[in-house]
Amino acid sequence: MGALGGALLGVVIAIGGSAALFFGANWLFDLAASRWRIFLATSGALIGAAIGAAVRGNWAVTEPGLLLFWVLASGPMWLAALVGAAIGGALGLLASLLGTPSNERRNRLSERGRLVTFLGPALAFVALGLVIPLMRSIYLSLLDSRAAEWVGLANYGEILTNSKSLDLSDWAEIFTSRLFYAALAFVAVGVLIGMAAGRRRGRRMEPMPGSIGPIAIGLFVLSFAVFTTLRGTIINNLWWVVVVTVLSTGLGLAAAVLADRTRWESIAKSLIFLPMAISFVGAGIIWRFMYIARPPQKPQTGFLNAVWVGLGSLRPRTTGAWVAVAILAAVTAVAVLFCAFGVRQRQPAIAIGSAVTAIPLLWLIYRFVGPGLGGSVPGPNGEPIAGTILFLQEAPFNNVWLMVVLIWIQTGFAMVILSAAIKAVPADLLEAAKVDGATEQQTFWNVTIPTIIPTITVVATTLIVLVMKVYDIVKVMTSGNFGTQVIANEMWQRAFTELNFGLGSALAVVLFLAVVPAMAFNIRRMQQADA
Numbered sequence: 001m002g003a004l005g006g007a008l009l010g011v012v013i014a015i016g017g018s019a020a021l022f023f024g025a026n027w028l029f030d031l032a033a034s035r036w037r038i039f040l041a042t043s044g045a046l047i048g049a050a051i052g053a054a055v056r057g058n059w060a061v062t063e064p065g066l067l068l069f070w071v072l073a074s075g076p077m078w079l080a081a082l083v084g085a086a087i088g089g090a091l092g093l094l095a096s097l098l099g100t101p102s103n104e105r106r107n108r109l110s111e112r113g114r115l116v117t118f119l120g121p122a123l124a125f126v127a128l129g130l131v132i133p134l135m136r137s138i139y140l141s142l143l144d145s146r147a148a149e150w151v152g153l154a155n156y157g158e159i160l161t162n163s164k165s166l167d168l169s170d171w172a173e174i175f176t177s178r179l180f181y182a183a184l185a186f187v188a189v190g191v192l193i194g195m196a197a198g199r200r201r202g203r204r205m206e207p208m209p210g211s212i213g214p215i216a217i218g219l220f221v222l223s224f225a226v227f228t229t230l231r232g233t234i235i236n237n238l239w240w241v242v243v244v245t246v247l248s249t250g251l252g253l254a255a256a257v258l259a260d261r262t263r264w265e266s267i268a269k270s271l272i273f274l275p276m277a278i279s280f281v282g283a284g285i286i287w288r289f290m291y292i293a294r295p296p297q298k299p300q301t302g303f304l305n306a307v308w309v310g311l312g313s314l315r316p317r318t319t320g321a322w323v324a325v326a327i328l329a330a331v332t333a334v335a336v337l338f339c340a341f342g343v344r345q346r347q348p349a350i351a352i353g354s355a356v357t358a359i360p361l362l363w364l365i366y367r368f369v370g371p372g373l374g375g376s377v378p379g380p381n382g383e384p385i386a387g388t389i390l391f392l393q394e395a396p397f398n399n400v401w402l403m404v405v406l407i408w409i410q411t412g413f414a415m416v417i418l419s420a421a422i423k424a425v426p427a428d429l430l431e432a433a434k435v436d437g438a439t440e441q442q443t444f445w446n447v448t449i450p451t452i453i454p455t456i457t458v459v460a461t462t463l464i465v466l467v468m469k470v471y472d473i474v475k476v477m478t479s480g481n482f483g484t485q486v487i488a489n490e491m492w493q494r495a496f497t498e499l500n501f502g503l504g505s506a507l508a509v510v511l512f513l514a515v516v517p518a519m520a521f522n523i524r525r526m527q528q529a530d531a
Contacts, residue, residue, distance in 0.1 A: 134512065140505035147501045155506035159234075164485070167231040179225035186218030193352070209445050210352055220246060228396045233485045236399055237514075240470055240486065243403050244410065245463045249456065251407070252414025256422055257444070259415075269419065273412035280409070284476030287405045291391035291477075305388045312387065325368050332361040395483035402484060405473050410466070414459050421455035422448060454529060461522040468515050487511045 144151050159165050174180055194211030198204055205211070220242075227239040259268045275283065292302035300306040335358040342351030391401045425448050433443045449456075471488035478484045480493065487507055495504025 137505045137508050137512075140501050141509050143502045143505075145498075145500040145502050151502065155502045156510070158503060159506060159510060163232065165233045165490075166235065170229050170231070174225050174229045177225050177229060179221055179228065183218045183222035183225055186214045186221060188218075189352075190214030190216075190218065209441065213352065227399075231396075231483065233487055233490050236483075236485060237468060237470075237487050239399060240403060240406075240467050241464055243400065244406050244467045245460055247403075247407050248410040248463055249414050249418075249460050251411045252416075252459070253418050253456070255411065255415040256419035260419065260422055269412075269415060272415055275409045276412045278409065280406075280472035281476050283405050283409055284473045287401075287408075288392070288477050291401060293388035293390055296388065300388065304391065308389055309387070325365055328361050328365050328368070332358050332365065335361065392478055392484075393482050398478070398482055399484050402473055402477055405477075406467065406470065410463060414463070417459050418452065418455060421452040425451045454525060457525060458522060461518045461525075464518040465515050465522075468511065468518070487514075 140147050141155050142150060142152055163169075190211045190213065191205070193214065194205040194207060197208055197211065198206035200206075223239075223242050227235060227242070255269075255272050259265045259272075262268070278286070289301070290303050291305075293305045294300055294302070300309050335354045339351050339354035339358065342354060390398075392398050429447050429451070430443060433447050438446065469488055470486055471492065474480055474484055474486050474489045475492070480486070480489045488511060491504050491507035491511065494500045494507060498504075
């Protein structure tokens, strides 16, 4: 039997044994309590038979004079098992003669035995699948690349001092990047809106969606300013955690709210949840074809580059460009009308959202009228040549295009969980808010959101744990090249490609330690909720 067959047989035996213990627990321990001597003798015989059969052939006893040891060492299998059963049964019977347990002791034995029976298999699987490998990984992380000599914490020092893992040398450029200035602008807008709203109510600043939204966007853009300036595997992992967690949770919440109580709710949610049925490897392959860029002289097969090059064929002041400008102008006019409506109705969220939507539309109109838009550059004779975008090769934003894949998958997960939480909000609270004169927006931000905060926290921490271990998408799409390396992929390359088991194990331990705080926080929240 090969290794695979042996592993499958072991799994079958483990599952069957666990099921037998599970279903036979009550009968087994009732028997132990009521038939004490029979139970000890029988169990001792069975254990002795197993030991006798297992140790056969492991000793070098060839002298027939030592009959017992000779039987166990060189005798037939059935004889070794029989001798072991006799010895074990005799010892079990001898133990039963020491005294019959009282009823109280029998009940205590039965309760403890059931506890061991139910928890034992689970704890054994946890020990074999998690605890023992973790201890071995910690041990290997303290050895050299061939796991032969003790090097202490040298592997961890290599992770923290290697520029490929953590490079902070360009930190000063954070404060000179355009993203940093854009972040400051968003934060300033949010602060000004909050101060204006607070002045009307006699406060220094009023926290409200119209002010919190721009500030949150500013902080998010600030994270991009930090992560696009700094370099390294650890920085990439942190970037994944921030972007994927924030966008997946935010988009899932938006989808849950927009789809709630609509006519086509089930269809919309099914379409958004559908990517969850695709494996990370399959999703990576799908999006790799979306991003692919062929040479300029060949037709583009990647969807995004095909659209980009197609837009480039719309030269400024041509019929196609004017049609695009007309469509964009109509959409921009609608956005401006919504902005004016929000100002008149004193709805800052509508006004700000419409204004933010109109800004990129105005930029598109300028590009179509002026220098042009799309993947096209003038050739030597003035003819247009396709200019493709290397989504997966151009650092540092190629990391963002990889993150889009995981956001696409996990938005459905966040939507389903948060939609269930929104539907579980007590109707009495919503009705009371409406009776007090609260609008739909005020009800959502002041009643619904505070009620589902625990669920949002659970979703966010679950996504953090998932994102910290991201491996498949990076492996399939870039294999960690072009500045997209993450801890899990580097751990695999160090341990199983370069055979540097010490550094690979250290990376595995670092990844485990990074996940532990989020898991501990999640477990703590669950315990508090149960209490």
